[in-house]
Amino acid sequence: SRHQQPQPSYACSMALNLLSLSARPSPTTSAVMCQSIATTFSVLSVTPTPPSPLQPPLLSLPQNSIPMPLPSSSCALHCPHFQSCSGCTHEYNLHHPAILDEATDFFEKLGVSDFNFDTCRLWGWRCRAKLAVRGPPTKPLIGLYREGTHDVVDIPECKAHHPSINAAVELLKQGMSKLNIEPYDEDQGTGELRYVQMAVTTYNTSIPASQRYKNGKVQVALVWNSRNENSPSSEKLNDLANFIWRNGGVKGKVHLIHSIWANFQTSTNNIIFGNRWRHLLGERDFWEHVGGIDVSLAPSSFGQANTRAFDFLLRKLHKYVPSGASVVDLYAGAGVIGLSLATMRKCRSVKCVEVNKESKVSFEKTAARLPATLDSSISWHHADASKEPLSWLVGSDVVVVDPPRKGLDLSLLDTLRSLSSLELKSNLPESTSAKAENEKRPWILRERETSVQVKSCTVQEESRSLPETLIYISCGWDSFKEDCMSLLSSKAWYLDKAHGFNFFPGTQSIEILAVFKRVSKPNIKRRKSGKKKRPS
Ligand SMILES: C[S@@+](CC[C@H](N)C(=O)[O-])C[C@H]1O[C@@H](n2cnc3c(N)ncnc32)[C@H](O)[C@@H]1O
Numbered sequence: 245s246r247h248q249q250p251q252p253s254y255a256c257s258m259a260l261n262l263l264s265l266s267a268r269p270s271p272t273t274s275a276v277m278c279q280s281i282a283t284t285f286s287v288l289s290v291t292p293t294p295p296s297p298l299q300p301p302l303l304s305l306p307q308n309s310i311p312m313p314l315p316s317s318s319c320a321l322h323c324p325h326f327q328s329c330s331g332c333t334h335e336y337n338l339h340h341p342a343i344l345d346e347a348t349d350f351f352e353k354l355g356v357s358d359f360n361f362d363t364c365r366l367w368g369w370r371c372r373a374k375l376a377v378r379g380p381p382t383k384p385l386i387g388l389y390r391e392g393t394h395d396v397v398d399i400p401e402c403k404a405h406h407p408s409i410n411a412a413v414e415l416l417k418q419g420m421s422k423l424n425i426e427p428y429d430e431d432q433g434t435g436e437l438r439y440v441q442m443a444v445t446t447y448n449t450s451i452p453a454s455q456r457y458k459n460g461k462v463q464v465a466l467v468w469n470s471r472n473e474n475s476p477s478s479e480k481l482n483d484l485a486n487f488i489w490r491n492g493g494v495k496g497k498v499h500l501i502h503s504i505w506a507n508f509q510t511s512t513n514n515i516i517f518g519n520r521w522r523h524l525l526g527e528r529d530f531w532e533h534v535g536g537i538d539v540s541l542a543p544s545s546f547g548q549a550n551t552r553a554f555d556f557l558l559r560k561l562h563k564y565v566p567s568g569a570s571v572v573d574l575y576a577g578a579g580v581i582g583l584s585l586a587t588m589r590k591c592r593s594v595k596c597v598e599v600n601k602e603s604k605v606s607f608e609k610t611a612a613r614l615p616a617t618l619d620s621s622i623s624w625h626h627a628d629a630s631k632e633p634l635s636w637l638v639g640s641d642v643v644v645v646d647p648p649r650k651g652l653d654l655s656l657l658d659t660l661r662s663l664s665s666l667e668l669k670s671n672l673p674e675s676t677s678a679k680a681e682n683e684k685r686p687w688i689l690r691e692r693e694t695s696v697q698v699k700s701c702t703v704q705e706e707s708r709s710l711p712e713t714l715i716y717i718s719c720g721w722d723s724f725k726e727d728c729m730s731l732l733s734s735k736a737w738y739l740d741k742a743h744g745f746n747f748f749p750g751t752q753s754i755e756i757l758a759v760f761k762r763v764s765k766p767n768i769k770r771r772k773s774g775k776k777k778r779p780s
Pocket residue numbers: 546547548574575576577578579580581597598599600627628629630646647648649653719
């Protein structure tokens with residue numbers, strides 16, 4: 245049975261910290277062999293780059309050096325929950341998701357022949373998991389829904405989870421049984437614990453960099469079925485938190501838990517989190533180090549599941565943003581991308597736009613740790629990117645979009661499609677920052693109070709330019725394809741570069757980083773409208 249098979253070793257995934265694979269197989273060389281049975285990864289013909297103090301070594305394979313397909317047993321998941329759990333859909337060749345060939349062809353047809361694919365950890369990569377809690381208190385089930393149902397599959401040995409998540413789930417189960425905590429019953433709307441979110445921080449500067457990943461600590465967010473902390477069941481919530489902290493906190497036998505939070509939710513819909521959050525135990529601030537900066541992430545804010553792969557993506561992204569550029573980061577979450585660019589590319593200005601107001605506090609904390617010498621104008625706006633999208637684009641050289649799986653909002657897509665013709669008009673709307681200064685309407689001003697300007701650089705004249713570069717980060721392959729074709733058919737953009745990242749090994753999904761450049765318009769029209777050509 246799968247249970248008896250040898251487990252893929254973490255040493256194996258550590259050895260293959262990052263391989264930059266050519267997406268197009270070459271029949272000639274045998275550069276990577278990953279044998280999960282022997283738990284070895286051999287990497288030949290690699291050019292290691294020196295690791296930064298916080299990074300595992302990064303290995304880049306030359307183009308066209310990976311033979312595909314590898315034997316089907318290679319890089320196998322070996323998970324006892326495969327097929328019963330809906331999390332993973334692919335058991336073999338985790339380093340080469342099935343969708344990769346389609347992506348390679350797609351980009352090649354669009355003229356990008358050097359599309360490549362970076363793969364990182366194949367097991368234990370998931371540092372953030374939202375798990376449903378159901379079943380009897382004596383034997384709670386904590387895991388994901390079986391495909392197409394609301395039956396929860398218990399996944400104690402999940403191979404995608406960072407091992408600390410599995411250990412924290414085990415501890416939670418022990419606490420629930422001991423304290424008779426009732427899992428949620430969806431049909432009746434009864435029970436106490438509905439979901440748990442587990443997020444791992446691997447950032448601990450007090451231990452050597454090489455040991456940080458495996459020693460990740462878990463921020464546990466318990467989604468409690470009550471309106472607030474004054475409900476009759478609150479005592480049980482506190483007992484459960486104390487149990488977890490006593491056994492897994494700083495003074496526990498094994499220090500596993502970073503902190504414990506409660507979220508209160510009584511709604512009968514499928515929305516996991518309610519609006520009310522309480523910090524219960526442990527450190528309040530949760531830090532991670534990605535894209536060259538320290539990032540704070542509250543449990544209520546969006547966080548990427550695959551921290552290490554996200555770090556690699558950010559480092560690749562940096563090179564597409566000219567130093568000193570003005571950037572608008574749409575669908576920004578806590579602003580990790582924008583703040584990383586502000587620091588590493590010394591951006592003149594960065595505007596982050598995000599619809600979830602809970603992300604603001606994380607943005608502020610992250611921004612407060614940026615180098616004091618940074619001469620950049622940085623702001624975060626609680627706003628819907630689909631409303632008046634042009635006003636966010638005016639004044640930026642680069643627009644970064646990182647939408648949810650469903651892709652770009654139509655109004656934003658339409659605006660991006662028509663950008664070149666809009667540029668020729670003399671009546672471009674004011675940029676959001678210029679508008680803000682002139683705004684008088686009280687309801688808009690109230691909404692603005694949730695926005696923040698954390699840094700102001702040396703005052704510069706407000707630019708009315710429109711972005712020449714569009715960087716699209718996508719976790720939804722189907723929506724990306726549609727948005728990409730729509731952008732190209734407008735003739736306003738061409739596709740310059742594309743990279744894939746193995747963000748979700750074992751699934752159909754890959755993460756895409758695509759760089760579009762704006763098609764230039766004849767100069768004559770620019771001169772007519774009195775505009776100067778911007779230096780590129
Ligand atoms: C895939 S996440 C990316 C977050 C961020 N870029 C990061 O990497 O941490 C997408 C984000 O878009 C936000 N979002 C969804 N629709 C939005 C909209 N119409 N306007 C602004 N933000 C939106 C979500 O709340 C979520 O934080």
